[in-house]
Amino acid sequence: MGLIRDLMAQPGVLAAGEYSYRGDRFSYEGNLTREMARMASIMCRATHMGVHMECDILGVFCPGCGLVPSRGWAVRGPRFSVCVMANFFCILENRDGVMNAVLKCMHESLDEVAIDMV
Amino acid sequence: MIRRLLALDGVLVAARFRDDGQLVEGYGLLDEHHMWRLARFAHDYKRFTQGNSDQFSMFTRLRGWTPPKGWIVRGEAHSVCSIGNLVCLVNNAEASLNEVMRELDDVSHF
Amino acid sequence: MIELSTLMSLNGAVAAFEFSDRGELVSHAVAPDPDMDPVALDMLSHVCVANISLASMQARGWEGVTGMNGFYPIQGFTLIGMDWTAVINGRHGVVLRNDSGDVEAAYRALGAGDQGP
Numbered sequence: 001m002g003l004i005r006d007l008m009a010q011p012g013v014l015a016a017g018e019y020s021y022r023g024d025r026f027s028y029e030g031n032l033t034r035e036m037a038r039m040a041s042i043m044c045r046a047t048h049m050g051v052h053m054e055c056d057i058l059g060v061f062c063p064g065c066g067l068v069p070s071r072g073w074a075v076r077g078p079r080f081s082v083c084v085m086a087n088f089f090c091i092l093e094n095r096d097g098v099m100n101a102v103l104k105c106m107h108e109s110l111d112e113v114a115i116d117m118v
Numbered sequence: 119m120i121r122r123l124l125a126l127d128g129v130l131v132a133a134r135f136r137d138d139g140q141l142v143e144g145y146g147l148l149d150e151h152h153m154w155r156l157a158r159f160a161h162d163y164k165r166f167t168q169g170n171s172d173q174f175s176m177f178t179r180l181r182g183w184t185p186p187k188g189w190i191v192r193g194e195a196h197s198v199c200s201i202g203n204l205v206c207l208v209n210n211a212e213a214s215l216n217e218v219m220r221e222l223d224d225v226s227h228f
Numbered sequence: 229m230i231e232l233s234t235l236m237s238l239n240g241a242v243a244a245f246e247f248s249d250r251g252e253l254v255s256h257a258v259a260p261d262p263d264m265d266p267v268a269l270d271m272l273s274h275v276c277v278a279n280i281s282l283a284s285m286q287a288r289g290w291e292g293v294t295g296m297n298g299f300y301p302i303q304g305f306t307l308i309g310m311d312w313t314a315v316i317n318g319r320h321g322v323v324l325r326n327d328s329g330d331v332e333a334a335y336r337a338l339g340a341g342d343q344g345p
């Protein structure tokens with residue numbers, strides 16, 4: 001999939017990658033060592049599984065509401081943010097326009113992707 | 119086999135789930151729908167705990183935490199305990215967590 | 229001071245809410261039609277607090293192991309759903325429609341600062 005390349009083409013993106021839901025493979029591009037990318041994949045996968053479970057429970061309280069099923073999540077630090085959708089992750093700078101552009105790129109590429117892989 | 123867990127003091131429900139989260143068998147004080155939800159929760163929480171212990175090991179370089187053997191979530195009146203693909207719902211006032219975890223460990227090998 | 233009315237004035241806002249450190253819903257506002265009620269918002273608040281804690285652990289670990297700083301302390305969490313996205317920082321959150329919401333504007337309204345590298 002060309003999503004990693006599309007994400008890397010966005011200004012302010014430091015790295016982008018893909019992990020397998022089984023946890024046995026990952027690939028990435030950007031300014032990370034291979035070990036850092038491996039760690040990022042483990043963290044993103046673990047959180048993604050957790051968010052999926054939490055949204056499953058949330059769905060009991062708001063069946064059919066727009067938050068469920070979950071498509072992804074993002075966290076923001078003082079300088080950098082991480083966005084994850086499906087099994088793709090992206091590390092980006094907190095500059096104006098970067099997160100919106102990354103989310104738009106991920107939505108366009110992944111909104112039609114099946115979510116039952118989780 | 120897992121019915122013997124119900125013989126322990128304070129154990130209200132005992133269930134076994136598959137690696138995809140489907141309920142295999144369940145006994146005790148829950149209807150089928152809630153038994154199914156308990157199995158699904160236990161499966162998801164197992165994966166969640168595995169993810170967290172992977173990260174804990176990764177960051178601390180401490181050995182012995184992964185793969186995790188089981189977990190307990192303790193609430194005010196009830197707790198949920200799991201080892202392997204087994205899960206129990208227990209009453210805190212009546213159950214001994216040590217005893218329940220020991221028995222879960224034992225039964226999980228069958 | 230973050231006002232729920234300010235959050236509800238964001239483009240595509242479906243709901244705005246305030247919660248305690250433990251994730252319990254303190255106050256909320258919901259747009260007229262959406263399928264969101266206080267019970268669901270309370271659960272959403274708990275989800276958000278859980279993920280801020282989890283992300284804090286990850287940011288701490290990541291910075292400690294890699295030396296790459298700029299993730300800790302966590303200043304916000306975003307939950308992306310099928311049609312809506314929830315954006316949270318501190319003790320406030322806002323739910324936006326995916327087709328019209330602006331996540332960065334939400335973060336600004338929630339007081340998350342921009343400190344580019």
